[in-house]
Amino acid sequence: xxxxxxxxxxxxxxxxxxxxxxARILDVNIQLLLDFENQNEAAVRRHWEPIINSLEDRxxxxxxxxxxxxxxxxxxxxxxxxxxxxxxxxxxxxxxxxRTVRELVSSEMWEQINSLYLxxxxxxxxxxxxxxxxxxxxxxxxxxxxxxxxTDATMNHGEGWDFLQVGKYTERADRxxxxxxxxxxxxxxxxxxxxxxxxxxxxLAVLKSCSAMEAYRKLYVxxxxxxxxxxxxxxxxxxxxxxxxxVNRLDLALHRISGISHTHYxxxxxxxxxxxSSDLAYSTIADIFSFGLHQYLDRIQSRLVEVSKAxxxxxxxxxxxxxxxxxxxxxxxxx
Amino acid sequence: MFAAEGVxxxxxxxxxxxxxxxxxxxxxxxxxxxxxxxxxxxxxxTVYNNNEGTERIFPFDLIPRIIPASEWxxxxxxxxxxxxxxxxxxxxxxxxxxxxxxxxxxxxxxxSAAHFRPEFMGFxxxxxxxxxxCGTDLIRDESGVxxxxxxxxxxxxxxxxxxxxxxxxxxxxxxxxxxxxxxxxDTYSEELVKLLRSVSPDGNNEPAVVLLTPGIYNSxxxxxxxxxxxxGIEIVVGADLVVENARVYMKTTKGLKPxxxxxxxxxxxxxxxxxFRPDSLLGVPGxxxxxxxxxxxxxxxxxTGVADDKxxxxxxxxxxxxxxxxxxxxxxxxxxxxANDADRAYILEHADELVIKAANESGGYGMLIGPQxxxxxxxxxxxxxxxxxxxxVAQPVVNLSRAPAFCEESIEGRHIDLRPYILxxxxxxxxxxxxxxxxxxxGSLVVNSSQGGGSKDSWVVDDEPDAAAC
Numbered sequence: 164x165x166x167x168x169x170x171x172x173x174x175x176x177x178x179x180x181x182x183x184x185x186a187r188i189l190d191v192n193i194q195l196l197l198d199f200e201n202q203n204e205a206a207v208r209r210h211w212e213p214i215i216n217s218l219e220d221r222x223x224x225x226x227x228x229x230x231x232x233x234x235x236x237x238x239x240x241x242x243x244x245x246x247x248x249x250x251x252x253x254x255x256x257x258x259x260x261x262r263t264v265r266e267l268v269s270s271e272m273w274e275q276i277n278s279l280y281l282x283x284x285x286x287x288x289x290x291x292x293x294x295x296x297x298x299x300x301x302x303x304x305x306x307x308x309x310x311x312x313x314t315d316a317t318m319n320h321g322e323g324w325d326f327l328q329v330g331k332y333t334e335r336a337d338r339x340x341x342x343x344x345x346x347x348x349x350x351x352x353x354x355x356x357x358x359x360x361x362x363x364x365x366x367l368a369v370l371k372s373c374s375a376m377e378a379y380r381k382l383y384v385x386x387x388x389x390x391x392x393x394x395x396x397x398x399x400x401x402x403x404x405x406x407x408x409x410v411n412r413l414d415l416a417l418h419r420i421s422g423i424s425h426t427h428y429x430x431x432x433x434x435x436x437x438x439x440s441s442d443l444a445y446s447t448i449a450d451i452f453s454f455g456l457h458q459y460l461d462r463i464q465s466r467l468v469e470v471s472k473a474x475x476x477x478x479x480x481x482x483x484x485x486x487x488x489x490x491x492x493x494x495x496x497x498x
Numbered sequence: 499m500f501a502a503e504g505v506x507x508x509x510x511x512x513x514x515x516x517x518x519x520x521x522x523x524x525x526x527x528x529x530x531x532x533x534x535x536x537x538x539x540x541x542x543x544t545v546y547n548n549n550e551g552t553e554r555i556f557p558f559d560l561i562p563r564i565i566p567a568s569e570w571x572x573x574x575x576x577x578x579x580x581x582x583x584x585x586x587x588x589x590x591x592x593x594x595x596x597x598x599x600x601x602x603x604x605x606x607x608x609x610s611a612a613h614f615r616p617e618f619m620g621f622x623x624x625x626x627x628x629x630x631x632c633g634t635d636l637i638r639d640e641s642g643v644x645x646x647x648x649x650x651x652x653x654x655x656x657x658x659x660x661x662x663x664x665x666x667x668x669x670x671x672x673x674x675x676x677x678x679x680x681x682x683x684d685t686y687s688e689e690l691v692k693l694l695r696s697v698s699p700d701g702n703n704e705p706a707v708v709l710l711t712p713g714i715y716n717s718x719x720x721x722x723x724x725x726x727x728x729x730g731i732e733i734v735v736g737a738d739l740v741v742e743n744a745r746v747y748m749k750t751t752k753g754l755k756p757x758x759x760x761x762x763x764x765x766x767x768x769x770x771x772x773x774f775r776p777d778s779l780l781g782v783p784g785x786x787x788x789x790x791x792x793x794x795x796x797x798x799x800x801x802t803g804v805a806d807d808k809x810x811x812x813x814x815x816x817x818x819x820x821x822x823x824x825x826x827x828x829x830x831x832x833x834x835x836x837a838n839d840a841d842r843a844y845i846l847e848h849a850d851e852l853v854i855k856a857a858n859e860s861g862g863y864g865m866l867i868g869p870q871x872x873x874x875x876x877x878x879x880x881x882x883x884x885x886x887x888x889x890x891v892a893q894p895v896v897n898l899s900r901a902p903a904f905c906e907e908s909i910e911g912r913h914i915d916l917r918p919y920i921l922x923x924x925x926x927x928x929x930x931x932x933x934x935x936x937x938x939x940x941g942s943l944v945v946n947s948s949q950g951g952g953s954k955d956s957w958v959v960d961d962e963p964d965a966a967a968c
Contacts, residue, residue, distance in 0.1 A: 166749045167738050262540070262714050266727040274538050281537065322751065420751070478751040482737055 168267060169326045170479035171260040175268075176330030178257035179276070182250045183307035184338035185240050188214060188345065190300035191372035196233070198364055211236040213348030217341045220246060237296065242283075250303055254280050269317035272310065279306045328416035329474060336409035337467050340460040342372050343396055346389075347457045358388060366392045373404045393456060394448035406463060407443040414440045417474065432473035439466050509566050509959060512677050514902075517561065517909070525560070528670050529904070532558055535669065541662045542720055556659055557952030559903045562667060563914060563934040567681075570930060570958040573636065573644055576828030577918060578926045579818060581632050584649060584805050585922060586821040588628035591804060592618055602820050603813045607837070610888050611810060612858040613652070613766065613803025617773070621790065623799045624697050625923075630797040631690070631761075632920040633657070633932075637831070638899040645831045645896065647915065648811060651802045653763050656953075657919045658721035660933040661686060661728075663955040681930035681958040686919065687728035690761075693923035694729075698758045699795045705758035708732045708748065710739070712764055712780045722763050731761075741784030746794045759795045760785075766800050808857040808891045809835060831896055836887040845883055845892045850876045852892040854883065867943065869895060898943060901954070903936050913937045915945050916956065931956035 196210060212231040215224045220239075223246060228235040243249045247256075258280040261268055282288050282302075292299040311331070318324055346369050355361045366387055370376045373396060382399075383391045399405040414436040415425060423429035428437050451459045517525070533555060536542070542553035565573075590597050591608055592615075598605040608614055633654025635647040664683050668675060691707065698705035711722040713735050726733035738748050739757065747754035762769065768778040773786040788794045804810060812833045815826040834841035834852070845852060849868055856864035866879040883890045900911035918932030934954040935945035945951040 164751050165732060165734065165738050166751055167735065168732075169751050259714065262719070262723070265540075265723040266731075266733055270539070273540065277540050278538050481749050 164267075164322050164326075166479050166481035168264050168323070170475065170481065171264045172267065172323050172326040173330040173475075173479065175257045175260035175264070175276075176327040177334040178253040178260070179307050179310055180331050180334035181248060181338065182253035182257070183304050184335070184342070185218075185248070185250050185253070186300040186303035186307075187372045187374075188217075188342055189237055189240055190297060190304075191368045192345075193233075193237075193296045193300075194371070195365065195368045208232060210349065213345050214240065216348045217345045218248065220248060241292065241299075251283050254283055264323075267318075267323045269313070271313045271317045275306070275310045275313055279303075279310070282306075322420060325416045325420045326478075329413055329420075332409040332413040332416065333467055333471055335404060336406045336413065337464055339373060339396055339404050339406050339409065340463050342369060343393060344457060344460050345369070347460070362389070363387050369396070375402060375404060378402050390448050390452060393451065397451065397459075398443060398446065398448065400444070407440070410436065410440045410443055410467075413470070420478065430473070430477045432470055432477055435466065435470045435473055439463075439470065509564050509961070510902075513562070513564065513674070516671075516674055516677075525904075529560055532560060532666050532670055535666055536662065539662070540720060541659070541724075557938060558663060558666065559936055559938070559952050559954045560667075560670070561902050561904060561909065562955040562957045563901050563916075564678075564957050564959055565916075565931065566961045567958060568961050569644075570681075572827070573918065574928050574930075576644070576646075576826070577634055577920050577928055579822065579824060579827050580634065580646065580649070580814065581629060581920050581922050581926065583814065583818040583821050584632070584651060585626070585628050587817045588799070588802060588805055589626055590821075592621060592801060597817065597820055600820070602816050603810070607807075607809050607813075607888070608804060611804045611807040613801070613806060615766065615801035615804075618801050624699050624792075624795050627697060627922055628799040628802050629805065630693060630697065630799075630922055632922065633917050634920065636828070636916045636918070637896055638914075638916070640897045640899065642899070644828055644916075646814070646828050647831055648808070649805060649814070650917075651805045652765060652798060654917070654919065655718045655721055655763075656917055656933045656935075657686060658724040659953050660919070660929075660931065660956070662724070663933075663953060667955045678957065678959045683929045683931055686929045687725065689921050689927045689929070690725070691729035691731065693921050693927075694731075694759050694761055694797055696923050697795050697797060699792050700758075702758055706732075706748075706756060707759040707761065708734045708739075708757055710734055710736070710760050710762040710764055710782075712768070716763075718763065725761075736764075736779070736781045739782045739785070741782060741788050744784070744788045744791045744793055746782065746785060746788050757794060759797065761797050766803060769796075769800070803858075806858070808833075808855050809837065809888065812891060831893045834892045836883045836890040836892065841892075842883065842887055845890070846880055849880050849883075849892075851895070853895055854879045854890055854892045856882075857889045857891065867895065870943075895943065901934070901936065903938060903952075903954070905938060905940065910940070912940075913943050913945070914954070930958035 192210060192214060196207065208231060211233060214236055215221050215231055218240070224231070224236075224239055227243065227245060228239065239246055240249055242251045244251060246252060254276070258276050261273055261276050265273055288299065288302075291302060314324070314327060346365055349365055366389055367376070370379050370392060375396065379392065379395050382395065395402065395405065397406045400407050400411065402408055414433070417433050417436055418425040421429045421433065423433065425437075428434040536555040536558060540553075542555050587597065595605070595608075597603050598608060629651045631654060633650040633656065635650065636644045637647050638644050660683060694707045695705055707729075708731055709722055709726045709729075711719060711733055713719065716722070723733055732748065734748055740747050740749060740754065742754070746757040746760070748757055764780055767774045769781045770783060770786040771778045771781055772783045774781070785794070786800070789796055789800065811830065812835055815830055818824055818826045834845050836842040836845050845854065849866070850871070852868045854866040854868065859865065866875060868876060898913040898915065901914045902909045903912040905912065914934050914936045916932050916934050918928055921927040934956040936952050936954055937943055937945045938952045
C-alpha cells in the first residue's frame with residue numbers, strides 16, 4: 164500500500180472518531196446542566212470551561228470568544244471553521260482524506276462520509292442543532308457509528324483496514340482520557356463533597372458520554388465512585404471504549420500490519436504500544452491515583468502521541484524533503 | 499433532434515412519448531434524485547473563487563441524446579481513421595519527418611508548435627503508439643453532417659461523466675432502457691486497463707500500472723479517482739513516486755515497488771522538473787530519463803500535444819490522405835490559418851463574424867466568438883492575430899445542432915456537441931456514444947462546464963425501421 168494512502172486512511176479514521184467524541188462530550192455536558200438547572204450563571208460557566216481546557220484549544224477559543232458560555236463552547240466545538248478540531252472541521256478533513264483514497268474505501272463508505280459532510284454544511288443541520296442539541300449530537304454519533312459499521316461490512320479487512328483501526332483506537336484512547344479529564348477540571352460547587360450527590364451525578368455523566376453506563380453497572384453493581392469509574396474506563400480490558408482495550412487493539416493492528424507476532428516488536432511503534440499496553444495491564448487504580456489522575460491521563464496522551472509519531476515514521480512519511488514538495492494535503496500536528 | 503421546427507426525428511419518438519406522459523412533478527422528482535445521487539457520490543468538479551474551492555455537480559440534463567446506429571457506425575469509422583493517421587503522423591514527425599519534407603505541412607508549423615518536443619526526435623515508443631487515449635470533439639451542423647472540432651490528444655477528460663451519466667439514467671429511467679436497446683458503455687474501464695497493460699515497456703505480463711494525478715485540488719480529480727477505482731489500479735501523486743537508477747518506484751508501506759506503466763493525467767510540462775518546468779512540484783524528478791531508457795511507459799506519450807495544435811489540426815485531412823491514401827470520412831470544420839496571408843486578410847476583415855482560437859489553448863480559454871463579442875474584444879483579437887499569426891486560427895460559427903434539454907421551466911432546444919473516447923492499442927476501441935455536452939444557456943454555443951455547460955447521457959440505438967420514411 165502507498166505510504167500516502169496509509170497516512171490518509173489513518174487520519175480519516177482519527178478525524179471521524181474525534182468528531183464522534185466531541186459530540187459525546189458536548190451532549191453529556193448539556194444533559195448534565197439539566198440536572199442543575201437552578202444554578203447561577205457563574206456555576207454554569209464552570210461547566211463549559213473544562214471542556215475547552217480538556218480539548219487543549221484554550222488559546223484559540225479565547226481568541227475568538229471573550230468567555231466560555233454554553234453557546235460559545237458548543238458552537239466552537241461543533242461548527243467553528245477556524246477550530247481545526249470542531250466537528251465540522253473534523254468531518255471535512257476526514258472527507259478530504261477519504262477523497263484521496265477513494266480507490267480503497269468502498270462506495271458505501273464514501274457516500275456515508277460525504278453525505279455527513281454535506282449535512283453539516285447544510286441549513287438542515289443548523290436547524291436540527293437549533294431545535295435540539297441532543298438530536299444534533301445523536302445524529303453525529305449515529306453517523307459515525309454507521310460509518311464504522313459500513314466499514315466493517317464492506318471494506319476488505321486487509322492492510323488498509325488495519326490502518327483505520329490504528330487511527331480509530333489511537334484517537335479513541337486519547338478521547339476517553341480527555342473525557343475523564345473533563346471531570347478532573349470540573350470543580351465541585353462549594354459545600355459539595357467528593358462522593359456526594361453532585362459528584363456522583365458528574366461521574367455518571369462521564370460514563371454516559373462513553374456509552375459505558377450499562378457495562379459499568381454490571382461490573383460495579385450499585386456503586387458509583389470516582390476510582391471505580393476511572394478504573395473501568397482506564398483498565399477494563401473488554402469494554403470497547405476503555406483506554407486499555409483501545410491500546411490493546413492498536414497494538415494488535417500494528418502487529419497485523421508488520422506481520423510480527425505480538426509478543427515481539429519489530430519497530431519503534433510496536434515497542435511503544437506494547438509497553439503502553441502492558442503498563443495499562445499491570446497498573447492498579449491505586450497506582451494511578453497516587454500518581455495523580457490528571458497527570459496519569461496527561462502521560463497517556465503523550466505516550467499515544469509517541470506511538471503515533473513512530474508509526475507515521477515507519478509507514479507513512481512519504482514526502483521527499485519536508486517543505487520542498489509540500490503537497491497541500493498535509494495532516495496537521497497531533498491535537 | 500428536430501427534423502423541422504417541432505418535428506422530432508423518428509428515433510426520438512418513444513422518448514418524447516415517455517417525457518410527455520410524465521407529469522411535471524414526476525420529472526422534478528427524478529431530476530432532484532439525479533442531482534442528489536451525483537452529489538452524494540461526489541461526482542463533482544471544483545470551482546475556485548475567493549481561494550475557497552466549492553464543489554459543484556456538472557449540470558446533468560435528464561433527456562438523453564440519441565444517435566441512430568447507422569450514424570454512429572459512420573462516426574466510428576471516421577474516428578478510427580483519424581486516430582490511425584494521427585499516430586502515424588506523430589511517429590513521422592519524431593522520426594523521418596516525411597510529411598514535412600514533402601511539404602504537406604510546413605516545417606515551420608511543427609518547429610514552432612508549443613507542444614512539439616524536439617528532445618524526443620528518434621525516440622521509439624513501445625508498440626509505436628503515441629496517442630493511446632483520444633477524446634475527439636464532434637459537432638453536427640444543421641444539415642446533419644458531423645465535423646471534427648478538435649482532437650484532444652494529450653489528457654482528454656470527461657469520460658467518467660459519460661459512465662456516471664449512464665448509471666444515473668439506469669437508476670432513474672429503468673423502463674426506458676427496456677424500450678430502446680441502448681448499446682452499453684460500461685466496458686470502457688476494462689478496455690482502458692487492458693490497453694495500459696498491453697503497452698508495458700518490456701512486455702512484462704504482470705505490469706504495475708498507476709494513474710498519476712496532480713492531486714485532489716485538480717478540477718478533474720473525481721475522474722482520476724473514478725478511473726483508478728474502476729480499473730483497480732493505484733492512483734498516485736508525484737511525491738508517491740521516486741526514480742532510482744532510471745527505474746520508477748512507488749513508496750509503499752512495505753518499501754519501494756516498481757512501476758511499469760503510468761497513465762498520466764498531467765501535461766508534459768509538469769512531468770519532470772529536471773527536464774521540463776523546473777518549478778513543477780507535481781511531477782517526478784528523473785521520470786523522463788526512466789522513460790527514455792525504456793524502463794517505464796507513459797500514456798499518452800510525451801509530445802502528442804503537437805497533434806493538438808490548432809494549426810496542425812488544419813492539416814489532419816491531408817495527413818489522412820498522405821499516410822492512409824484515403825479520403826477523410828469526417829471533415830474538419832472549415833478553418834482559416836492566420837499564417838496564410840490570404841486567410842489572415844480574411845480573418846482581420848471578418849473578425850466579428852468568426853470564432854478565433856489560440857493554437858494551444860483549451861477549455862474555452864483564449865478564444866473569441868466574434869458575433870457575441872464586444873467591439874473592444876474583437877479589436878483585441880485583431881491585434882493578437884496581426885502580431886502573432888502562427889498562433890491563431892479562425893472558423894466560421896457553426897450552427898450546432900440542437901437537442902431538447904430541460905431549461906429552468908420547460909424543455910427547449912439547446913446546442914450540443916459530442917466527445918467520443920477512442921482507445922488505440924492492439925485494436926481500436928470506441929465505446930458507443932461518448933460525452934454529450936450541452937450549452938444550457940439560451941443561444942449559447944459554449945458547452946464548457948465553466949461557462950454554463952452541462953451534459954447528457956448519449957445513447958447509440960438501433961435504427962428505427964421507418965426512419966427512412968421521415
